[in-house]
Amino acid sequence: MSQAWKPFPSITHVVGRAEIDRYAELSGDYNPIHMDEAAAAATQFGGVIAHGPIGLQTLFEAVARWLGGDRIPPSVRIDVAYRGPVRIGDAVTCTAGEIADHAGDLTLQATCRNQDGGEILQALVVVPRHLAPRA
Numbered sequence: 001m002s003q004a005w006k007p008f009p010s011i012t013h014v015v016g017r018a019e020i021d022r023y024a025e026l027s028g029d030y031n032p033i034h035m036d037e038a039a040a041a042a043t044q045f046g047g048v049i050a051h052g053p054i055g056l057q058t059l060f061e062a063v064a065r066w067l068g069g070d071r072i073p074p075s076v077r078i079d080v081a082y083r084g085p086v087r088i089g090d091a092v093t094c095t096a097g098e099i100a101d102h103a104g105d106l107t108l109q110a111t112c113r114n115q116d117g118g119e120i121l122q123a124l125v126v127v128p129r130h131l132a133p134r135a
Contacts, residue, residue, distance in 0.1 A: 006133035008096035008108060011062040015050050015090050023051045049085035055120045056080065058094040058112055063125055068133055077126040083119040091115040096125070099132075106132045 024030050029051055032039035040048045059080075064072050072078070086092055096110040106127045112120040 004135040005099045005106065006066060006135050008066050008099070008110070009062050010093060010095045011058045011065065012091050012093040013058045013061075015054055015086050015088060015092060017088055019054055020048070020050050020088065023054055027051065027053075045085050045087075047087065049087055050090075052082060055082070055086040055092055055112055058092045059110055059121070059123055062094040062096070062110065066133060067127070067131060073131055075128050076131065079124045079126075081122045083121055084114075086114070086120055090120075092120055101129075102126075104129055 020034055024035060033043055033045065033049055034040075034051055035048070037048055040046075059078070060072060063076065063078070064070055067073065067076070092112050092114060094110055094112045096108045099106055099108045101107075106129060108125050108127075110123045110125055112123075114120060
């Protein structure tokens with residue numbers, strides 16, 4: 001018997017200099033690739049890029065919202081593969097594919113892309129069935 005699950009929300013965040021500065025302050029990560037335009041311009045990225053976890057923000061918010069809360073329960077597993085950088089001004093959007101049953105859990109593939117369609121990251125989200133939101 002097929003189960004109807006609540007649709008996964010599409011979430012978008014625009015990344016600005018302020019988000020990068022705040023993350024650097026919180027994490028202590030002041031790597032020039034994130035902080036210094038001149039130094040970052042000399043890298044393969046050609047300019048400042050956001051810290052990796054900043055790109056995850058949209059994924060985390062989308063999963064939490066899908067599950068009906070403001071945080072992700074500890075029993076949810078998320079495996080992430082980074083695919084591209086997040087730049088200042090990027091609008092990062094998280095979407096997900098079909099929700100599938102797998103070994104008693106629910107799984108879904110989520111993708112975060114920038115406003116040009118460039119892939120930022122892919123994630124496999126594994127949710128214990130008892131936490132899954134029904135439609």
